[in-house]
Amino acid sequence: MELWSIAIIGGGPGGLMTAYQLQKRAGRPCDITIYEAGARLGGKILTPRFSTAPVAYEAGAAELYDYSRVGDDPLRELIAELGLSTHPMDGDTVVMDGAKLTTDDDLLAYLGAAGWDALEAFDRRAKDWMSPVEYYEADWKEGVPDAMALAAFRDVLAEIPDAGARRYIETLVHSDLATEPGRTNAYYGLQNYLMNDPDYMGLYTIDGGIERLPEELAKRLEATVLLEQAVVRVERAEGDLLRVVSRCGGELESDEFDFVVAALPHNWLLGVKWGGELLRGAMERHHAHYDHPAHYLRVSVLFASAFWRGRIDGSFFMLDAFGGCCVYDESSRNGDDSHGVLGWLLGGEAAVTLSNLADAELIRLALESLPESLKFGAAEFVEGRVHRWCGSVNGMPGGVPALDPEVRHQPEPSEHPNLFVVGDYLFDSTLNGVLDSADFVAEWIVEEMEDDAP
Ligand SMILES: Cc1cc2nc3c(=O)[nH]c(=O)nc-3n(C[C@H](O)[C@H](O)[C@H](O)COP(=O)(O)OP(=O)(O)OC[C@H]3O[C@@H](n4cnc5c(N)ncnc54)[C@H](O)[C@@H]3O)c2cc1C
Structure with a gap:
């Protein structure tokens, strides 16, 4: 059976959450590739130890927000599902x-x-x-x-x-x-x-450090994870495919996918070259809307x-x-x-x-x-x-005016309807927000796959 291929750019929490939700929700296996520019997964969640004594501290994200008193709380649910304890x-x-x-x-x-x-x-x-x-x-x-x-x-x-x-x-x-x-x-x-x-x-x-969240997500993924492989260019290819060009060592590699998800924080978005005038213009406008x-x-x-x-x-x-x-x-x-x-x-x-x-x-x-x-x-x-x-x-997530959630996540729908973005800057600059964004895109891609089985 031919598998749907999905590239996820960025191995931070947004990329890992997108991959995990896709894997969970798709009724059948998909071929997921995660490109990560750095040597580790987890992005701005980082729980290192001092060198003098192996004592841990949070170097990036330091607290999680609990909304369970008010309504559903997808982040709490995810953390529980991963078997992590909290205080x-x-x-x-x-x-x-x-x-x-x-x-x-x-x-x-x-x-x-x-x-x-x-x-x-x-x-x-x-x-x-x-x-x-x-x-x-x-x-x-x-x-x-x-x-x-x-x-x-x-x-x-x-x-x-x-x-x-x-x-x-x-x-x-x-x-x-x-x-x-x-x-x-x-x-x-x-x-x-x-x-x-x-x-x-x-x-x-999270007991044991917030980095346990990306670690547990990564353990459960059946994806190809490419570390130290930054994506440098994304463009439309033949048919409905999208081409992803990445740098591996000194060499450029090129692959084609049915879907691409750019799970990049706002400040990295324009570090990728978006090929073709239509896509480049759309990504520049998307970037400008959240440029705070x-x-x-x-x-x-x-x-x-x-x-x-x-x-x-x-x-x-x-x-x-x-x-x-x-x-x-x-x-x-x-x-x-x-x-x-x-x-x-x-x-x-x-x-x-x-x-x-x-x-x-x-x-x-x-x-x-x-x-x-x-x-x-x-x-x-x-x-x-x-x-x-x-x-x-x-510093002003969501942008002004706040856009329809579909518009936020699909910067160029006419010729690149299979290119999505995931980011905390689309919601509230937090891990809760990046999970909302990842859930939204994963659900959307699963619907597309169901509507159009290869
Ligand atoms: C100091 C600090 C404190 C914070 N505190 C909190 C907090 O207490 N609570 C909270 O909820 N949130 C907090 N946040 C925000 C939280 O860290 C983010 O919401 C979260 O990390 C966003 O995840 P992300 O995957 O979108 O981005 P990131 O975590 O930045 O991950 C993006 C990944 O993409 C990779 N990448 C970049 N460019 C490319 C490329 N071209 N190709 C491939 N890979 C690429 C990067 O190397 C990185 O690993 C804090 C952030 C900081 C910096």
Whole structure:
């Protein structure tokens, strides 16, 4: 029996999820080839270990979002299906000017009555604007942008009448936004504020590291996986086939497929040459619609002990350094109590600008940013690691206006109806979003295969 052939470009979570869902849903075997430019699968999910001691930390994606209180949660279901265990994450503290703000009383004392009122008013405004159910459904909506999609998040923040309350909110959301409030819209900014509320979503992680997710997916795939084989060109071939040209060693290889899925993040999309004027133009327009690069920089430090315990608890805390950053207590999840690990997640301008500095300098800046009450812990430094992620996430995912999900995933339907894209930038810049995208495309391809058996 002739098999349908499907090329998947990119061996990150999006590519692996697409392959897994295709394999699961297609009623019959298909011939899937995954092209991965790098030497490993998993993309921006990366759980390495320090060299001084084999202690794990998250160097890329660090938390997963749980929507199961509100509706179906495909990512939770996938993780359970893969036999992975999880545990919840929490972080209720924001450190501002050295003050640890965890409870309402802490906030009231720090902000004063006027600041507290301003914070409450902002919170009410955000919750009145979007309920947990509306939040859950928002990423699938297409249509005319509402006022919040057209306004800059900076302008909404500027309406907060108290400077302390405004700075608190900016610090709280900055690392999730991964961009500056002037570079994204109020819609995405407010969503990033609401995600801190457990009524909207919970946070969790995978025991043993988030990289177990791509590892378990890869184990189950019956696909040809081509590592260190970047795709350099895609174009229409004879009949309805698509030609994929890849670089293997110094040589170019060319193969033809019934379907091609580009499971690439936005910043890699134009690294591929899209052959022919029609396709090139369509891919350039697709790229431009989502062109809101956002940035991360991660500094992970191994300490002799988890010296902060008892002073700041939880899986992470927010800190008012670097324009607002998140500091993860990596040792709260890596199952190792021989050491302590803190991971600084810097976002936006700070991430881009500081990525020019050498690792040692970045590690020094991270240690210096520790709040006064924790500065003594710098003496326990053992090893530091830096991971730079410039331009690798999206600061206004979904684009404005949000397009019909079919249009998002099929950039050039007239002559390239068998070319699809999968990406988190089409939804919400997260693993939940890239799974939604992978599911959507896998389902579509399966329908096409059923309608048109070879
Ligand atoms: C620092 C950081 C923190 C994050 N934190 C979270 C988080 O806490 N929670 C969350 O849900 N999400 C988080 N994300 C986002 C999450 O990592 C992404 O949603 C996810 O990795 C997207 O998967 P992807 O497969 O689309 O892209 P990627 O993970 O980038 O994978 C794409 C793959 O394509 C390969 N590739 C590129 N070009 C080619 C080519 N021409 N040919 C072949 N292969 C190619 C790349 O080498 C890569 O392996 C974070 C991202 C970063 C950078």
